[in-house]
Amino acid sequence: SAVISQKPSRDICQRGTSLTIQCQVDSQVTMMFWYRQQPGQSLTLIATANQGSEATYESGFVIDKFPISRPNLTFSTLTVSNMSPEDSSIYLCSVVTLTTGNYGYTFGSGTRLTVV
């Protein structure tokens, strides 16, 4: 399965600032996703990162707040913009390669964000 390098692993940021999280995969993958996991809760899908075009956002998430880039099949970034304490969460990227009979989803190790 693919190996993901997600950076940074954690950060403490001032409110009103922005943080960009990077997800680098060691092989070409079909799909890349960005999730948020708030304390004690399960994963919530933010968006599907599309190569060379705008990401597809889930209800409740907008591009102005969470701009996403995916310039190629192995790299994506998520920016958390104009942060507030409510954005404190773990952010995870996930990838899947759609080979026949195998849909293995792999996750990055996560970025633990604290907004003060």
Added chain:
Amino acid sequence: RKEVEQDPGPFNVPEGATVAFNCTYSNSASQSFFWYRQDCRKEPKLLMSVYSSGNEDGRFTAQLNRASQYISLLIRDSKLSDSATYLCVVRDSNYQLIWGAGTKLIIKP
């Protein structure tokens, strides 16, 4: 109603016991089914895919009933290292994963 619902937990069980997790999903068009495990402060990791015929991996057995839209996970002879949160996950036709809230399992010596 949530798309994927799990037992709320936590489950506190003694080491060596058998534990059963239940999960139901609402979308009958769901394509694939998984159990993930998430340790504290770690990312989720795939434990098992779940097939209609049922599948077993060592002490772990997963079952799927498409007619009832029900998924289960059984852990036999539980170990201390099995303590984690177990997440029921369903894949939709857009290859997106729909996550249950998770059930925390605590194995006690």
